[in-house]
Amino acid sequence: MPMARLRQRAMIYLNIIVAGLLTGAVYGLMALGLSVIFGVIRIVNFAHGEMMVLAMYAAVVLNRWLGLDPLTALPLVTAALFVAGYALQRGFLNRYIARPDHEQFLLLLAVATVLTASLLIGFGPDARGVSLAYAYDSYELGALLLDKVRVLAAAGAVAGAAALWAFFRFSRTGTAIRACADNQTGAQVVGLDVKRLYAVTFGLGAACVGAAGCLLLLLIDVEPYIAADYTLLAFIIVILGGLGSIAGALLGGILVGVSEALAGFVLEPSFKSAFSFALLILVLLVRPQGLLGRR
Amino acid sequence: MTAAPLLAVQALARRFRGLQAVDGVSFAVPKGGIVALIGPNGAGKTTTFNLIAGALVPDSGRVVIDGSDITGCRPDQACHAGIARTFQLVKPFAALTVIENVMVGALKNGTDMREARRAAAELLERLGLAGKAETAARHLTLPERKRLETARALATRPKILLLDEVMSGLRPAEVDAMVATLADLSRATGLAILLTEHVMRAVMALSHHIVVLHHGRKIAEGTPEQVSRDPQVLECYLGRAAAGGGG
Amino acid sequence: MTIGRRRPVVLLASALLVSAAAALPLLPFVDNYVVSVLIVALFAAYFGQAWNIVTGFAGQLSLGHALYVGLGAYAAGALFFHWGVPPWLGMLAGAAGAALAGAVIAALSFRFRVGGVYFALLTIAFAEFTRILFDHFSWVGATSGLYLPVANRAHDDLLRLRGSPAMFYYVLLALTLGGLALSRHLLSRRIGYYWQAIREDEDAAQALGIDVFRYKVAAMGLSAAMTAVGGALLAFYDNVLFPDTTFAIGRSVEIITAPIIGGLGTLAGPLIGAVALTALGEVTTRLGSGLAIDGLKQWLFGAALLAVVALQPAGLWPWLRSRLGLGGDRR
Numbered sequence: 062m063p064m065a066r067l068r069q070r071a072m073i074y075l076n077i078i079v080a081g082l083l084t085g086a087v088y089g090l091m092a093l094g095l096s097v098i099f100g101v102i103r104i105v106n107f108a109h110g111e112m113m114v115l116a117m118y119a120a121v122v123l124n125r126w127l128g129l130d131p132l133t134a135l136p137l138v139t140a141a142l143f144v145a146g147y148a149l150q151r152g153f154l155n156r157y158i159a160r161p162d163h164e165q166f167l168l169l170l171a172v173a174t175v176l177t178a179s180l181l182i183g184f185g186p187d188a189r190g191v192s193l194a195y196a197y198d199s200y201e202l203g204a205l206l207l208d209k210v211r212v213l214a215a216a217g218a219v220a221g222a223a224a225l226w227a228f229f230r231f232s233r234t235g236t237a238i239r240a241c242a243d244n245q246t247g248a249q250v251v252g253l254d255v256k257r258l259y260a261v262t263f264g265l266g267a268a269c270v271g272a273a274g275c276l277l278l279l280l281i282d283v284e285p286y287i288a289a290d291y292t293l294l295a296f297i298i299v300i301l302g303g304l305g306s307i308a309g310a311l312l313g314g315i316l317v318g319v320s321e322a323l324a325g326f327v328l329e330p331s332f333k334s335a336f337s338f339a340l341l342i343l344v345l346l347v348r349p350q351g352l353l354g355r356r
Numbered sequence: 357m358t359a360a361p362l363l364a365v366q367a368l369a370r371r372f373r374g375l376q377a378v379d380g381v382s383f384a385v386p387k388g389g390i391v392a393l394i395g396p397n398g399a400g401k402t403t404t405f406n407l408i409a410g411a412l413v414p415d416s417g418r419v420v421i422d423g424s425d426i427t428g429c430r431p432d433q434a435c436h437a438g439i440a441r442t443f444q445l446v447k448p449f450a451a452l453t454v455i456e457n458v459m460v461g462a463l464k465n466g467t468d469m470r471e472a473r474r475a476a477a478e479l480l481e482r483l484g485l486a487g488k489a490e491t492a493a494r495h496l497t498l499p500e501r502k503r504l505e506t507a508r509a510l511a512t513r514p515k516i517l518l519l520d521e522v523m524s525g526l527r528p529a530e531v532d533a534m535v536a537t538l539a540d541l542s543r544a545t546g547l548a549i550l551l552t553e554h555v556m557r558a559v560m561a562l563s564h565h566i567v568v569l570h571h572g573r574k575i576a577e578g579t580p581e582q583v584s585r586d587p588q589v590l591e592c593y594l595g596r597a598a599a600g601g602g603g
Numbered sequence: 604m605t606i607g608r609r610r611p612v613v614l615l616a617s618a619l620l621v622s623a624a625a626a627l628p629l630l631p632f633v634d635n636y637v638v639s640v641l642i643v644a645l646f647a648a649y650f651g652q653a654w655n656i657v658t659g660f661a662g663q664l665s666l667g668h669a670l671y672v673g674l675g676a677y678a679a680g681a682l683f684f685h686w687g688v689p690p691w692l693g694m695l696a697g698a699a700g701a702a703l704a705g706a707v708i709a710a711l712s713f714r715f716r717v718g719g720v721y722f723a724l725l726t727i728a729f730a731e732f733t734r735i736l737f738d739h740f741s742w743v744g745a746t747s748g749l750y751l752p753v754a755n756r757a758h759d760d761l762l763r764l765r766g767s768p769a770m771f772y773y774v775l776l777a778l779t780l781g782g783l784a785l786s787r788h789l790l791s792r793r794i795g796y797y798w799q800a801i802r803e804d805e806d807a808a809q810a811l812g813i814d815v816f817r818y819k820v821a822a823m824g825l826s827a828a829m830t831a832v833g834g835a836l837l838a839f840y841d842n843v844l845f846p847d848t849t850f851a852i853g854r855s856v857e858i859i860t861a862p863i864i865g866g867l868g869t870l871a872g873p874l875i876g877a878v879a880l881t882a883l884g885e886v887t888t889r890l891g892s893g894l895a896i897d898g899l900k901q902w903l904f905g906a907a908l909l910a911v912v913a914l915q916p917a918g919l920w921p922w923l924r925s926r927l928g929l930g931g932d933r934r
Contacts, residue, residue, distance in 0.1 A: 157913070163664040163720075164916055167863060168913060171908040171912055171913075172905075174856070174902075174905030175906055177898075178899075179898075181898030181902075182899060182902060186898075289852055293724075293728075293731070332739075334731065338729075338731050339728075339732060341728045342725060342729065345712075345715070345721055345725050346711060346715045346717065349716075431806070431809040431810045432812050432813055432814050435810060435811060440810070443806070449800050449804060449808075450804075451799070451802075451868075452799060460808070461812075463793045463796060463797070464812035467792070469793070472793075508811065509810075511811075
């Protein structure tokens, strides 16, 4: 019966799309960190993926030593990354804000290299992961089979994004940061401590990435060399979704997640990233402000 | 002045997201003439400059130089048509030396490096920068940078030189020196000059003809004497500037 | 940069250096291992010079130069592998292909007003996309790699680029010196002045009659072609090519490290940077193997890059030059 075969096919695709969607939400949270950093401070954080990988290793260590599930470790890791990000911006990067783009790029590229190398020295090149009791559990939703880890990860990502949105919308610091992003000189005139706000912003970006790392650890294992791929992925998503838009980062993440999943299934797994790069090229040329971006 | 003007600007208009920056401005600059574009801040002077020099594309209107319609062309095309310009916020090639800066302009006329260097040296002499020829441009003071910018623009051997507030930040003695240099140059080479200025001292001393802009529209034009007596002009602009002493 | 009359001291020093470099492989304590290290330095210097043209002279940050290394390497390698095309011809084909690729990437980007950081990302995207493409390109061996037949290593065959390390050393030395001469020539001509003007201030450059688009595309095309020539040589030196190492972003980063550390936009920068980095690499390899630490070399490289970009962004050469009292602040 052709109808049944068609339905079966459709179900397979649906499952793949949903899986991609869920993974994409985590990508979105990661990219959100970059959007915040780049959108407010205008620093090209080429060490973004490396920060996430650092967080992932932290979660692995907490899992090894204290038996913490990544979801439990999440608040700790997120807080730690916030502090680290704050310190990095306040103590070091702040001096380089006015430098030309390519110098910033190279500066952070150097930081990224040192970070990756440090992780390589500390942990070795082999992949590390966490073993989860519920790693193979799944939820059934009609014909959809959803991995529990994916659902949890996605839920965490959306929650994180929502928390960030609420922070920017309702808190005083958040509003101050938005003011800074819009008009730095004006913000200073009004008496806002731009240096501190930038440090908070970088800290938040790092926190996003820390949270995303813990969530991603539910899905994949970590090794030092995956960092560069995720930095690029973050840039692709931010450019795709549009700078300065929280919804844009999530949307971009989901789009990338879904297209990667589909490309991986329809074509071949190794083609996944080729598709993302092609998408980046297209977006940069045709609509550089991204789907939901303002500038 | 019955001969065809060198530069004719006809009904130029440009809007920026709700603000009509330039609204139907028309004027002409004769060959060898010196015309000043004045008006309060935000009157549309620099925008008009950018429209003429190709840095912006007009929404409507025409820019004609020496008979050729160059409306909407690129800045480098405008330069090849004979228009040279300076920028309000000077843009030196910081890492290059003073003479190399000017050579970049001179190279528009040919690829011979020695010839370009000779022409550049001559201009530096004229603009009083010969002593700093081998200094990196980033080490120049602001007045020196302005002279460098002018020398560099002149090196392209333009038919008309657009000077965007080149006197601002200069002391009266420096202003007079610049005025003298420009007047000499124009007389000697037949160079036409279009300048925007707030420094009335320079405007009155240099220009043959003045065009007054306000809110993007031309509200008056004429000789310096005529314009300084025009009631509309006095009301909106010159009154305050005359009291403040030019700057 | 003023390249007028060369001072006799500089000329003498250069002549001495070149003679010394030429004589190196002949010295008794210089064995094949040392020559191979020198070759690494020369490759770094040459690739650095090529990249310096588009980023150092013309100011357009390209972070995907591995693309051109790969195009040159695979073009020459595959043509030799399948049809016995002589390496020097294959190199020409690779250079032409790379020049076209570079010009197209630049033209597309600048036509669509993609500059600065976004342009850099675009160059990475093109390199990565091509890497994955070649991973599936069976004619060149895909992920399994392309293995060039190694004939007789003891016999120096310049025409077919098969021979001893010493032969490659001289070829590379000649190439690097050629690159230096070309860079120097270009910098002293109008094109060099125009490139630098574009780098310093694009708007001002355009206002002086420079067709900025054309010159940026030309810089990219030339840089790509030069890089591809080096890539072709690399193919015949290594005799094995894998897309994941040839087109890797790590290679792009490697290419830019030497010229940045040595001095972006200067003539001596890529050379000095290459020497410094290779020396650093050798020291750390000795240390690393002694201490058996994986990743120490990368760490030191990253730290060196960080130190230079943070403290002395103009690079070692300008700093050295002012310390030695040569030339002061100009290039």
